Amino acid sequence: MRLAVLVNDFGELAIDADLIEAQSGDLVSIAGGCVCCSFGSDLIGALVTLAGREPAPDQFLIETSGVALPGAVARSVALLPSLSIDSVVVLADAETVRVRATDRYMGDTILRQLAEADLVVLNKVDLVDAGTLAGLRSWLEEAAPRARVIESVRAQVPPALLFGRGHDPVATGPWSGPSPGRIRPPAPAAAAYESESFALRMPLDVAGLAGDLAQPGCGLVRARGVLRDADGSLKTLHVVGARFEVSASGAPAEAGTGLACIGLSGRLDRGAIERAIVRATRPVSPSPAW
Amino acid sequence: MTTIYAARRILTMNPSRPEATHVAVRDGRILGAGSKEELAGWGETTLDTRFADKVLMPGLVEGHSHMMEGTYWRYIYSGYFDRTDPEGRNWQGVKSIEAMVERLADGAATLADAAQPVSGWGFDPIYYGSRRCNRHDLDRVPGTRAVGVLHASSHILNVNTRALELAGLLRKGVDHPGIPLGEDGLPTGELKGPDAMTLAGSHVGFDREVLACDELGLRYFSRLCVRKGVTTAADLANPLPPQGVEMMLRVTGEADFPVRLVSLRRMSNDTAPDLIARAKELRAASTDRLRLGVVKIVVDGSIQGFSARLRWPGYYNGAPNGLWYVAPEQLRAVVTLALEQGVQIHAHTNGDEATELLLDCVEEALLKHPSRDHRFTIQHGQLANAAQFRRMKALGMCINLFPNHHFYWGDQHYATTVGPERAERMNACATALATGVPFAIHSDAPVTPMGPLFTAWCAVNRRTASGRTLGAQECIGVPDALRTITLGAAYTFKLDGEVGSIECGKRADFAVLEDDPLEIGAERLKDVRVWGTVQGGRVFQAPAAP
Numbered sequence: 001m002r003l004a005v006l007v008n009d010f011g012e013l014a015i016d017a018d019l020i021e022a023q024s025g026d027l028v029s030i031a032g033g034c035v036c037c038s039f040g041s042d043l044i045g046a047l048v049t050l051a052g053r054e055p056a057p058d059q060f061l062i063e064t065s066g067v068a069l070p071g072a073v074a075r076s077v078a079l080l081p082s083l084s085i086d087s088v089v090v091l092a093d094a095e096t097v098r099v100r101a102t103d104r105y106m107g108d109t110i111l112r113q114l115a116e117a118d119l120v121v122l123n124k125v126d127l128v129d130a131g132t133l134a135g136l137r138s139w140l141e142e143a144a145p146r147a148r149v150i151e152s153v154r155a156q157v158p159p160a161l162l163f164g165r166g167h168d169p170v171a172t173g174p175w176s177g178p179s180p181g182r183i184r185p186p187a188p189a190a191a192a193y194e195s196e197s198f199a200l201r202m203p204l205d206v207a208g209l210a211g212d213l214a215q216p217g218c219g220l221v222r223a224r225g226v227l228r229d230a231d232g233s234l235k236t237l238h239v240v241g242a243r244f245e246v247s248a249s250g251a252p253a254e255a256g257t258g259l260a261c262i263g264l265s266g267r268l269d270r271g272a273i274e275r276a277i278v279r280a281t282r283p284v285s286p287s288p289a290w
Numbered sequence: 291m292t293t294i295y296a297a298r299r300i301l302t303m304n305p306s307r308p309e310a311t312h313v314a315v316r317d318g319r320i321l322g323a324g325s326k327e328e329l330a331g332w333g334e335t336t337l338d339t340r341f342a343d344k345v346l347m348p349g350l351v352e353g354h355s356h357m358m359e360g361t362y363w364r365y366i367y368s369g370y371f372d373r374t375d376p377e378g379r380n381w382q383g384v385k386s387i388e389a390m391v392e393r394l395a396d397g398a399a400t401l402a403d404a405a406q407p408v409s410g411w412g413f414d415p416i417y418y419g420s421r422r423c424n425r426h427d428l429d430r431v432p433g434t435r436a437v438g439v440l441h442a443s444s445h446i447l448n449v450n451t452r453a454l455e456l457a458g459l460l461r462k463g464v465d466h467p468g469i470p471l472g473e474d475g476l477p478t479g480e481l482k483g484p485d486a487m488t489l490a491g492s493h494v495g496f497d498r499e500v501l502a503c504d505e506l507g508l509r510y511f512s513r514l515c516v517r518k519g520v521t522t523a524a525d526l527a528n529p530l531p532p533q534g535v536e537m538m539l540r541v542t543g544e545a546d547f548p549v550r551l552v553s554l555r556r557m558s559n560d561t562a563p564d565l566i567a568r569a570k571e572l573r574a575a576s577t578d579r580l581r582l583g584v585v586k587i588v589v590d591g592s593i594q595g596f597s598a599r600l601r602w603p604g605y606y607n608g609a610p611n612g613l614w615y616v617a618p619e620q621l622r623a624v625v626t627l628a629l630e631q632g633v634q635i636h637a638h639t640n641g642d643e644a645t646e647l648l649l650d651c652v653e654e655a656l657l658k659h660p661s662r663d664h665r666f667t668i669q670h671g672q673l674a675n676a677a678q679f680r681r682m683k684a685l686g687m688c689i690n691l692f693p694n695h696h697f698y699w700g701d702q703h704y705a706t707t708v709g710p711e712r713a714e715r716m717n718a719c720a721t722a723l724a725t726g727v728p729f730a731i732h733s734d735a736p737v738t739p740m741g742p743l744f745t746a747w748c749a750v751n752r753r754t755a756s757g758r759t760l761g762a763q764e765c766i767g768v769p770d771a772l773r774t775i776t777l778g779a780a781y782t783f784k785l786d787g788e789v790g791s792i793e794c795g796k797r798a799d800f801a802v803l804e805d806d807p808l809e810i811g812a813e814r815l816k817d818v819r820v821w822g823t824v825q826g827g828r829v830f831q832a833p834a835a836p
Contacts (some may be wrong), residue, residue, distance in 0.1 A: 044488040065616035075466045078487035081458045105599075105618050105647050108611055 003163070004057035006048050008041070024275045044076065051082050051113045057118060059086065059163060067109055071116030083249070086242035087216075088143070089162065090117035091155065094136055095122045101143070114140070116242035119145040119162070119221065125151045146242040150264065160262055161193050164240070192265040193221070199258045203228045203279040206235040210244040212276035215239075219267035225259035226251050292316045292335040293827075294326065296411050299806055300346045303791035313346065315798040317556070318358050322794045339537035340829075344821055345806045347772065347800030348791050349521025350742040353690045353779035354669055356555075357525045360511030361504045362411045363737050365495065366397035369412030373739055376513035378835035379389035387415070387423050390439065395431045407488060409495035410439035411736075416702065417755075423448045424472065425479025438494025444696075444737065445595055446559035447487040449479050470564055503534040509543050514734065515549045517740045517832040519801030521550055521825040522780065522789055525637070526669065526734075527556040527586045530572065534592050535582070542579040548797075548823060548830040550579050550831035552783050554586040554636055556614070562623045569633045578826070584783065586669075587627060587637045588615045591645035593707050594699050598641030600673065611643075618647055623665070626655040634784070635666045638689075640780065642673040649681045656685060665728075667782045672716045673708065679725040688782045690730040691717040693748035694738040714761030719749045721776070723766060730779035742779075743807065747816035748773035760767035798827040 050057060062077070064070050070088045073101050090113050093245070095099075101110045113118065121139060125133055133151075138151055150157055206229045213223045223239040226249050234249040237259065261273055300310040302323050310323035313793050321332050329335070360376065365833055367373055367381040368390045374380050384390040390413065398688025408431055428437040428450035436453035440446075452462040454477055460474040468486030473479045481487045483783050491497065498598045528534065530553060542551055555572060556567055565585060591597020591611055594604060597612040603613055621637075625648075628635050639645040645668060652666055666687040668674070672695060674682075682689060695703070695717060703713040717720075724730040731749050733740045749771050749828055751761045760764075766774075780790030789797050805821035822831040 046484060066617040066619070069613070072467070076468075079459070079466055079469075079486070079489060081461070081463065093581075105614075105643065109614060 001059065001163075002055060002057045004060045006046065006060065006062045029121050041074070042270065044080070045076060047080060047083065051080065061163075068108070069087060069109070069112055072113075074116075084245060085243070086164065086238070087118040087243060088116055089119045089121060090114055090147070091121045091123055092140075094122050094128045094133065094151075097122075098136065098139060111143060114147070117144050118243045120144050120147045120149045121152050121155065121157055121162075122149050123155045126153045145244045148216075148241040148264075150221065151158055151236070158193055160195070161221050164224050164238075164262070190242075193262055193286045194268050195260060195262045196268060197254070197260045198225075198273070198276065198277065200225070200227060201257060202281055203230050203232060204236055204277070205230050206280070208239050209276055209280035210246050212238045212279060213261070213273065214242050214244040216242075216260070217269065218262045218272045218276065219220050219269045220261075220263040223259060223261045225257070226255065227257050227259065234284040292321065292332055293338050294329050295337045295341050295346070295824075296326065296337060296339050296817045297341045298343050300792060301348075301772065301808065303348050304793040307793070310792070311508040311802045313792055313798075313800075313828045315824075318798050320792060320794060320796050320798050323792050327717070330530070330671060334471040334653065335752050341802055341821075346792065346824075347519070347801045347807070349520045349789060349797075349801060349823055349825060350775050350801045351730070351779035351785075351790060352515070352518075352520045352742055353525055353730035353741055353782055354524040354692075354734070355735040355740050357508055357511045357551075359514060359735040359740055360509065361507030363510050364366070365409040365411045365440075366394055367412050368393060368410035369442060370417040370533060371739075371808055372412045373412065374517065376510040376517070378428075378517060378833060380835070382397065385416055385417075386649050387421065389429050390417045390423075391427055393571050394428070394439070398431050398435060398437075401435075401437050405435075405492045407436040407438060407453070409436075412442050414442040414546065422470075422478070422480060424475070425449065425451045425454060428479065434494045435514075438496065442737065443592070443595060443651045445483060445487075445592075447481045447491060447494070447496070448753050449481065449490045451479070452478060456493040459489060469483055470828055484530065489581070501538050503531065505537055505541060508538065510555065512547060512549045513832075514735075514740055516823050516830045517802065517820060518743070519820040520742060520800070521739065521799035521823050521824055522547060522785065523551060524732075524779075525551055525553040526729055528553045529558065530555040530582070530761070535575065538580055539575070539577065541832045543577060546828070546830075547579060548825050548828070549725060550789070550797075550825070551582040553571060554584045554783075556586045556588070562620070565624060566627050566631050566633050569628075570631070573633075581783070581785075584634045584636060587621065587622070587624065587635060589621065589637055589639045589648060590615055590641050593640050593695075595703060596707070599643040599647075600638075600641040600708070601643040601646065605707060605710075607706050612641060614644075618651075621710065622651045622654065625651040626658060629655045629659040629661050629664055629666075632661075633777065634664065634729055636669050636782070637666070638669045640672050641729075642675060642678065644672050645674050645678055649678060649687075653681075662686075663784075664764060665782060665784060669732075669735075673712060674718065675715060676718070676721050676725070679721050682727045682729070683725050689722060689732070690732050690779070690782055690795070691722065691749075692734060693717045693719065693731050693752070694733050696752045696760045697748050697755055698738055700752075700760045701756045702756065704754070704760065710792045715764065716761070717749070718761075718764045719766045721763045721771075723770060726780065729752075730782050731774050732779070735777065741816070741822060742775035743814045743818050743820070746775050746807075747812075748822075750812050751775070751813055768808060768815060771815070772807060798824055800824040 346774035468482035777790035
């Protein structure tokens with residue numbers, strides 16, 4: 001997968017840039033946003049430039065500044081016809097986020113960021129006690145009602161949870177979703193995930209299925225699939241937290257169809273997913289003929 | 291060679307000799323102001339009587355404008371109020387959307403290149419009632435060109451159907467708060483905010499590449515300065531890339547370039563050490579007519595755009611609080627390092643919460659790096675209240691207020707953005723005077739037209755477009771206003787030892803006026819006619835309109 005990373009890097013120590021290896025000529029510098037002296041946002045300009053590269057990146061990771069509203073950035077990025085939003089991920093520090101959310105100057109901005117998140121990575125959970133962590137979890141249910149929360153240590157999060165997959169799952173070959181099972185990430189106590197895959201050949205209501213999978217009950221963080229819609233067309237389904245999108249698939253007609261779901265270990269509810277699939281495959285009564 | 295200029299009256303702004311009839315100039319600097327007899331002692335002199343019926347003031351100092359005011363005159367002026375172009379032509383304001391379309395059509399007819407878009411600027415639909423301009427209005431401009439009109443705020447762009455098509459936005463399903471959709475599900479053509487504007491901007495002539503380092507724009511800008519009596523102008527937020535600095539050094543260095551330009555580098559994605567190091571490099575590259583090395587930081591947005599950061603109770607109409615344009619910790623880091631390194635900062639704050647954050651940062655930084663004369667300046671600071679002025683005074687800060695807002699948006703501030711009480715304290719010049727905070731007043735051109743005498747009229751009268759006096763308690767007198775547009779603005783750039791008054795040793799910079807601003811009356815201060823300027827001893831007459 002080719003990932004283009006846009007880093008926000010104003011800190012006194014240019015830590016982020018130092019950590020990025022192999023920058024070579026591929027580092028694109030972006031100046032600040034708007035105001036009266038300039039037109040438009042350099043972010044959009046940079047994305048247009050990057051998207052036009054050969055070969056084009058499969059996915060973009062945009063690190064916004066600490067004062068940006070990521071939901072607003074996402075809506076602007078979505079204006080580019082060739083790009084769509086995968087997810088808004090907010091990284092929250094378990095030790096400080098609740099204090100920061102009451103900060104005189106930044107509190108409302110932090111709450112707006114959380115409210116717009118599809119995924120919250122709650123980091124440094126090893127540095128708070130169990131009571132604090134429980135309190136944080138219920139606080140986040142209010143502060144980030146849309147989001148699925150991934151707890152982490154040293155911000156170690158399996159890429160499958162953060163990025164899903166860069167490709168249409170069946171565009172490069174026959175359907176082969178990740179096999180069910182557990183993968184243990186390197187750091188202790190870091191988020192572990194499991195996945196479930198379903199080979200689905202029959203036509204179904206793809207939009208309805210996507211909406212159901214985006215409900216918290218299924219316990220999934222992400223779902224991705226290529227599915228045959230009720231009208232026979234091939235559709236790509238994409239779910240991250242409460243965000244979902246269904247679009248026409250570019251996969252060849254003979255390609256296999258199927259659905260892959262990823263969730264945190266112990267949370268993924270295969271039964272709920274199956275019930276959603278059943279709901280979506282109920283035969284649609286034909287339109288009345290009169 | 292020494293020249294003595296005779297004038298009808300010379301208002302010196304030098305408190306120990308406030309008025310004179312003659313001023314002696316040698317090598318571009320002032321030998322002295324006084325009577326002809328007093329100046330005779332400087333040796334052989336030539337008497338120049340061309341200003342014998344004129345009034346001289348120190349060259350006016352515009353403390354906050356943008357070179358882009360010059361660039362915009364490449365495009366078709368489409369604003370509501372009359373405005374004078376760099377050649378002195380008066381462009382009548384367009385009083386309806388229909389009239390604006392007609393003006394754009396006239397402009398389109400003069401374009402030779404068939405592919406060239408039609409670009410207008412200065413559009414201000416708040417004066418046309420509730421009717422919004424849409425793409426169908428602009429589609430009435432004949433031909434197949436892309437058409438775009440930039441609003442006076444520079445933050446909204448109206449485009450026609452062709453431009454939407456070119457930008458890839460003429461489709462259903464666009465979901466963006468800055469892009470309203472019509473009943474047909476397609477964008478109406480109104481694009482609000484930089485992100486929404488960018489994709490279409492380059493197709494209607496507002497291209498970043500074109501607008502950066504614009505040599506013609508700089509020349510236009512300098513001509514406007516001469517027309518407004520301005521001899522020193524601040525260009526407040528320039529990215530100052532190396533090729534831009536090279537161009538500006540070359541153009542300002544030409545023998546007949548009429549203005550001293552103070553160009554501030556705007557912080558963007560810089561680390562604090564890089565920012566400060568670059569500022570020092572720029573300072574070292576300064577010349578007499580191009581002053582570099584001051585840093586501009588934008589802390590929040592605008593009040594009328596609801597993007598300024600306000601303290602409780604926030605916006606009068608209930609709009610959510612605005613946006614931080616810089617992270618508080620980044621502001622703190624930059625302010626601290628700048629104080630330590632002796633680099634001056636001018637920071638844009640509009641809302642009172644943004645002002646409070648800046649005051650906090652400066653206070654903290656001063657504890658670490660006490661500095662006797664930093665003159666860190668708040669730009670706009672429109673909503674600052676009396677307590678904040680007292681903090682500015684205690685912290686050694688300056689402020690550059692924006693009284694032109696009273697005229698252009700005062701009615702909106704009263705009715706919608708901040709409500710009556712706060713609207714009446716906006717740009718509190720009288721409080722600044724009473725508190726002893728050194729202050730300037732400005733136009734923010736091209737946001738409002740440049741003209742320090744108009745800005746002074748706004749500070750003196752606080753009159754809105756509808757005729758309301760917005761906070762009579764904050765009006766200041768004409769003499770104070772005149773001092774503010776000369777010495778006051780010069781002080782904020784540490785240039786008050788060099789310019790801003792007519793006295794021995796200073797630069798021979800004069801505004802040459804047909805009318806006496808102390809006699810014309812406070813109500814008519816904006817009507818004072820400007821003949822031209824003298825800058826560094828060089829005479830520049832504003833040419834008559836063609």
